[in-house]
Amino acid sequence: MTVEIALFCVLGAPLVQAALILLLPKPPGLRDLIHIGFSLFAAGCAIYLANAVAHGETARIVLARPLPNVDLAFAIDPLGAMMAVVLTGLGVLHAVHAAGVVRAKQEKAPARLLAFIALSMCGVTAVAFSANLFSFFVAYQALTLAAFPLVAHRGDEEARPAARAFLATLLASSIGFFLPAMIWTYAIAGALDFQAGGVLAGRVDAFTANVLLVLYVLGIAMAAIPPMHRWLPASSNGPFPALVAIQALAVLPAGGIGILKVVTFVFGTAMEQAVIAAQALIVLVGLGMIAAALIALSKEDIRERLAYSVMAQSLAVVMGALLAVLPGEYAAAGLFAAALQIVALACAASTLVMAAGTTAAITGRTKVSDYAGLGRVMPWTFAGFAIASASMIGLPPFAGAWAKLWLITAAAGSGLVWAAGLASVAAILTFTHLGPLAANALAARAPTDAFKRPDGASILLAAPVILAAAATLSLLVLANPLAEFLSPIWARGAP
């Protein structure tokens, strides 16, 4: 019973948090305290749930029954629990950082910004714990709507069209592709529940499986699969706290989680039927990774560069999940690579965007060419930046390395050497757009007039960056336990 309550709390706490923040926007101290306190509480609940899952407990809550045999239900499973722990854990750091940024930059309507960040976190947690396709769909739409005000936050001539593009891409793709796929699945299986081994397993022919896979993958536009990635660069105009939520902690990871859930729980062994679509999508995703990494190189604004950079990383998640089409142990390896990649992406991307946010807040610089030498005056922030860059590139021993390693092993081991090649090229390109930037920031001569504000970075701005960077090291010790923890997902249904 307590597990159910914890599940209820992890989903409900951000709602209360948002309401309280909106009701008590002043004094700022109280507002930030609520924001950080509730984030801590949610993270605590998530850890409790992960512990419960590790002990083999189950929990399921049904909030409504909008259709005769479809519930709006949330349940705990290893994948969801792990994602919730990582995202809400980083969410605490983000909450601290956001409190620092809105103070330092005197962001307008800070309460609204923080409230919608909380709602977005609620959305991604709901995505992670969704018990069936319908609940996933609802949580996905809710997350889209919660993130929309973050993109539109500044409300100026630049933000409004960006926000509209964000909303249009995400909603249109989910209604145009995901919803038909969901209906089709319902027509075939008569149910929408996520189950290990796959709802569709043994129920679909090759044609249906191929079409469904394409519909699902394109329908989950949050994973930034081209050509459905328009929302991601469009969102890069938002304030930094919003960017962390969108690119690192809520929207982008939700896409990865969605793809992973669909491949494992909806398709399962039916992936074998969808070979053609999966391979075509792997090509698309691989080329997308390379293109995104190249475009990132051409971007001068740090926010745009990071947007394309995280897009390339998110596509690696999709590639890993799609490798489940391969027979044997490599399927599980691909899925595990995808799961690790989501964790690595969340850690590294949140570090990078927070570091960029700190830099912008206290030096006012957002151009990459202006970053030279800043590491000398902001050592902690840029140490974090460098570590996270290394993780994104895939340098051992940081988190990204393990994910890449599993991904390339899975691809190469099962004969898709070209897929491994695409992933490797993307990693090299990631090096070219992040490596020199980080090195230059640390090694070049320090600028004389770096600080806009005389007091430099406050602890609120620097500490989260370095702690999140430290988290990228965690997989060094956690990779094996995580594999153990996640194994129930695909053990039963592995192709």
Next chain:
Amino acid sequence: MSAAYIDLARAHAPLLLIVMPLIGAALMLVSGPARLSWFVAGLVASAGAFVAVDFALGALTGAQPVAAVGVMLHVDGIGAFAAALLAVVAALTIWGAGATLKDSGGAAAPLALALMLCVTAGWTGALLAGDLGSIIAAVETAWLAGVGLVAVNASRDRAALNGALRMLSLGGVGFALMLLGAALFARAAGTSSMESLALARIEAPGLASAGAALMILGLAVKAGVAPLHAWGAAALGRSTSMVTFGVGALGMLGALAAMSRVAGYVMAAPEIGEGIQAALAGLGGVSVVVGSVQAVGARNLLRLTAYAGVSQAGCVLLSLALGSPAGFAAALVQLVAFAAAALALYGGASAGRVQTVAMLDGYAQRAPLASTAITAGALSLMGAPLTIGFLGRWRLVEAGVGAGWWWAAGLIIIASLAGVFYGGRLIERMYFRRANSAYAGEGGVWRVALGPVLVAAIATIAWGLAPGGLLRAATSASLMLGGISP
């Protein structure tokens, strides 16, 4: 003693449902001041809603036997369900119209209220009438009352006259088609009474098909189904809330319900079912697409709502076209969805006297409750999950896919996508734009009006979350197509 009267009233509930609004309309002409008339009309409509719901519950659960209600009336599942819905919507619209009672001049208010009650009586009559001729008479009563209601508005804005003329000419053509269709159908079936129609053997299928198609076409004109909806935008675009409520919500709902009822009878005959199915499906498909496209392009909120209603009406037609009990049940759920969304949107707009979409800028700050209602209505029109709009469409898709109608599922997806664009635009304007100073002073209507609108908004969400009762009612109504035996 009083128990005996209640039983008597219950036994004659169908008759009461038609007569009560008419008596109310007569009272309007002697009740003097606008506010008093409004209060009396509201009471009459509420009493009607109470009787109708009680009657429908009894009839649909089989608890209350239905008396042989005389030669003029015949009760069936769709009629009972839709009459209750119509009566509730009528009560909500009349209470909701109170805020803008004097918009077209205080003296005109009692007349407008009387006409609204006549619209209610007319469409209720069409839902309970016992033969085709009476249905046509009832439909015309409602329709001409609607024309009058639009025209009453002319003292405020002459464009109302243009709308009324369009309604009159299109509706008149619809009347001629219905009359002709009824003549052909009755000739082919050998009877025009609803009671025997359900069991009639069709002697001349060609004649009967033509007749049925003409009747449905005539009703489709009045329901504003595209491409026969040219009157809608003209009549509603610049009108007061009394008109948008009475014609846009109540009138279109009544026409759709009456069409569902007629379709239920004519499609029961296997000889002509297929032809009618194709006609309904074609009309429904066109309506979904045309309504969606026009709603996306609309700049006037009232017109946008009317076009979105056209699209929703198309969904009703598609459900009817399936011809199965599942299809009819889906159609009834969609009727409820239509009514709730129309009430929420028209009501939310009337609370701030909003006409153009641009006037919604910053509306959430000026009128938070009205904005909430509009948001709920827009979400339902989009078919967002956990609203009744989603439920209706899901039921349609479920029934459609069951019958192999994948294209219908495709059309619904298109309607939902279009809904995201026009509905999303409304929500964005209300919550994410600053108020235009030109409209900032508008508003200040009587708050009472928001009550019914919020009821509709809550129903939109509540039935989306827990639709069990509604679905059961719709299903049992759809299983009583041929009529409820005494």
Next chain:
Amino acid sequence: MITPTVVSLEPVLAAGAIALVIIGALAALLLGNAIKRLAGLLIAGFGAIAALAALGASDGALIIGVAVLFAQTAIGVALVVRLQEAYGAVDASDIDAADADSDVQDRAL
């Protein structure tokens, strides 16, 4: 003895009536002048009533048809008078143009 062949007039009458309905409906939908539209409605209505009579409908149905038609005409004539007063025109194109003008003014507000 030669018995005259019984020729049913019903199809002929019905066809004529339907033709009237079609002509009237087209007139009501396509003509611009409001008075001509009303005339079209009357023709269509009478066509439908004639069809009822030809197909052997009950007296009740005929009475309903006539009554509705009367009401329609009465309201229509009243509308035409009010249109002439308000717009100074009874032609649909003129009236629509005037309405479009005021729509544009609204939008410019």
